[in-house]
Amino acid sequence: MASGCAKRGGCPSDYVAVSIAAICFLVLLSRSVLPCLIHKAPRNNSSSFWIPVIQVFSSFNLLFSTMMSINLLQFKTKHWWQYCYLWSVWVEGPLGFGLLMSCRITQAFQLYFIFVKKRLPPVKSYVFLPLVLLPWIFGAAIVQAKRPLDSQCHMGLEWTLPVAGLNALYVLALLAFTRAIRHVEFRFDELRDLWKGILVSATSVALWVTSFVLNEIHTDTSWLQVTSRFVLLVTGGILVIVFFSISSHQPLLAQISFKNRQEFPRMGLALGIHDSGLLFRKEEVRPVDPNEPLDKLLLNKRFRKSLMEFADSCYAGETLHFYEEVYEHGKIPEGDSIRRIYMARHIMEKFIVAGAEMEVNVSHKTRQEILTTQDLTHLDLFKNALNEVMQLIKMNLVRDYWSSTFFIKFKEEVAMDKEGWSLSPPRMSLVQGSDDPFYQEHMSKSSTSRYSSPS
């Protein structure tokens, strides 16, 4: 019996392996999809969204093609879709393991450029990924042309070794990129994740290649056949899960949008830039003079908030949000290049890139200057853009703001506060505040303005 099922497939251990692989894939799928569903993460079209999707896709390909190509399941009749070259060459290679490794290498490449070279990668990831994948496609094409596979989908030793070599080469490439960025002190454990990823993938690739080689060469030893293909599929399953779980790519995005949204509503806070020291409470109560220069006025947090509400109400809020984040960017000490890079990249992706969530209205030249910068840590990276945006605020928004209800409300608030400050202890206004329908909103939006409007 053993020899029969070893050849045709369908041994008990094979079914166990298939179930394990299926479970692995389901776990992977739930890990990748659930956070998006639960936290309703905004979907964007950047590589941070597509690379994980491609990873899931290639993981499925890898597992499914392994299952198909090593005779795990017993089929009564041979179907046309059981075509050997399709599964064991194309889907397993370029669309499976090759794609999975290429995704990882792309991520490491991005990290390398951003943090070591301190500029944005010269090649977009949607160009880089196919480039990295090219050798796999060539390899598959050669195999397809030379047709070395026998009826059991096995290739001989002379073919197995180069294939295993290609696999190992990609692990080595990943290793090389990781070595290059090992000195960078990442804020969010990217490096540790990357090392873990390499360790896991190297181990499973070693195991996998061994069983692959054994499976390919010793086609006549039936116990070896059954065991090796069991190991092959199970390692594949574990590999894809672990590989996906250790996310080295933009862990920040995950940090902010999934886990710590309550704790870190903004990038600045996630990076530990605090808004303290900006204002003293006494200053806050100071009335605002419209003739003062805008950059001075904006330092008044109360005023800024009121202006921001006004800008939001006429769909121009991105200008002030940009101002705030660039302001925070400016507060990072000069020597702290890693934090500067994080913040700079965040600002670029949120405000500068064409089609960004809160793209600001700046000229082509300024945008290009920022996106092609040779130094992501540069102090004046956003200077020109901020200048343009400030002009926009000055000539457009502020002029209308002075005659808006938002300014009237702001003046009232300041007047009330002045009284409240001198007459009642701070706690009083808290009590008053609970009657105010807008109180909740104020509190949630800004934690420092404790004196909400008893309007």
Next chain:
Amino acid sequence: MGLLCSRSRHHTEDTDENAQAAEIERRIEQEAKAEKHIRKLLLLGAGESGKSTIFKQIKLLFQTGFDEGELKSYVPVIHANVYQTIKLLHDGTKEFAQNETDPAKYTLSSENMAIGEKLSEIGGRLDYPRLTKDLAEGIETLWNDPAIQETCSRGNELQVPDCTKYLMENLKRLSDVNYIPTKEDVLYARVRTTGVVEIQFSPVGENKKSGEVYRLFDVGGQRNERRKWIHLFEGVTAVIFCAAISEYDQTLFEDEQKNRMMETKELFDWVLKQPCFEKTSIMLFLNKFDIFEKKVLDVPLNVCDWFRDYQPVSSGKQEIEHAYEFVKKKFEELYYQNTAPDRVDRVFKIYRTTALDQKLVKKTFKLVDETLRRRNLLEAGLL
């Protein structure tokens, strides 16, 4: 508001509050009724197509206009325009001098070099000083430098605003200590709009109060601004689409790889395809005719891909007319391609405009008003 009300209706059992809710409901209905008479107009179009100039004209024509305070508030804007323009020209000249085969053409005279550097530095500041006589003289000297003039003639490659010549010719007046901008100055002033601005007006003037009431929305035209437009798309009576026909040889402010006319074409196409606008009248303003008629004799229309098949026929006035008709036909074709006969339930009119020309805008608006009222009557079955 509506949301708030419906929520309170769900959550209250108290009769008192119910009565209050009913009252609110009634008021909303009343307001909605009043709102029904107000016709919603949208000014759409790519960046720098003249939407805000039209908007300012409407303010001048059908509202109280600008009082002295408002006029004065334009002083910093106009001065900023001057500084930004001269910086743009200066920096452009430097760039051309570096990259062109004939750098001498773009080299400033040595005494103007220092003035240029100084003005460029001011233009890069966040806060500009008030334009003084001294500064204005410096700007004028620089403006008259052949290199700057040479650069200005290639203004389409830089993002030089249309008002450049106007500003430079009026420097003396603009730098006066007691300078108060004129209506014309305000119309020429270039401010990039961001977000949405609205006014309400009735185009019939004061003697006849029975006219339609319009609410006009002005928006920013750059790409990032356009995604805000959809917030306004519901219940629009008419879209006034501004297309600057003089910009066929210029590139976008936000993307210098893209020809402005091609962008306008795509944008108009997109607007016409909006399901919200199936019953919305489209008023196409082929704007900046004043610049167009000067430019078209020097720069052939077919530099723009969309007008590649244009063949000039004659010269002078005839040629201008011919070119204009060609452009108009292109827009017409685009409109009919996007308006299937089974849902031709909207009015389409094309107007030749120069947003700076107050009389022309007034006349055009009268026509727009007439068209919309006519359509209104048609819909009510009275005509």
